[in-house]
Every structure is written in C-alpha cells, then in structure tokens.
Amino acid sequence: MIQLDSSALQARNRLLVMFALLCILDTTLVILARDRWAFGRIIFTVIVMYFVLQGRTWAKWLLVGICSLLVVLLIAMVVALKAKLSMVLTLGSLLLSVISAVIVIYLLRDQDLSRYFAYKKQSHRLD
Secondary structure: OOOOOHHHHHHHHHHHHHHHHHHHHHHHHHHHHOOOOHHHHHHHHHHHHHHHHOOOHHHHHHHHHHHHHHHHHHHHHHHHOOOOOOHHHHHHHHHHHHHHHHHHHHHHHOHHHHHHHHHHHHHHHHO
C-alpha cells in the first residue's frame, strides 16, 4: 500500500501552482487578444487538469499532449506573426510556452508527483 508523504503533497501543490499560472496567463492573453473562442480551450484544459489531479493516466497523457502542442503552436505563432503581435502578446505567449514546457517536464520526470499519482490510482481501486 502506497503512503502519501509530505514530499508527494508538495509535488502536487507545485503542480497546482503551475496550473494556476498557466490558466491565469492564458486567460489574460485571450482577453488581450479578444479571442473569445479560446475560452472553450481553457475550460477543457481545466477539466483535464482536474482529472490529472485525480490520478487518471489518460488525463495526464492528454495534458502532456495539450501542453506540448501549445508550446509548438505558440512559438510558431510568435515567429510567424512577430511584426503583427504587440510586445505584451509576444512576451506573454513565450512565457506561456515556457510554463507549458515546464508542466510537461514536471509531469513526466518528478518522482514525488509520480508517487502522488500512484497513491491516487490506488485509492480509486479501493473505492
């Protein structure tokens, strides 16, 4: 039986902070760009994040895919539209791509977070 320790909870809390930063920055950029359709993407990402925190493996891999795609698309957008984007949108998009890349690396590499996910999966099996 896997026990939940403080380092696993701290790993989960760090992930929550990264999620919050991602959502806040993404929402801010969507408002600045006046792209109302992107709110659906943000809501979908928040729903996936909820299932990630519940220890669902499919959600973890879906979030890795979403964040990876976000990194590629944001960097491509900045390169392609550099002259047409405001400085705020350019810097915000690059920062959002960095946060997304950090989330992907954190989800795939952090051992404490892996222990947290294993604990959550175990608790689902016991229910």
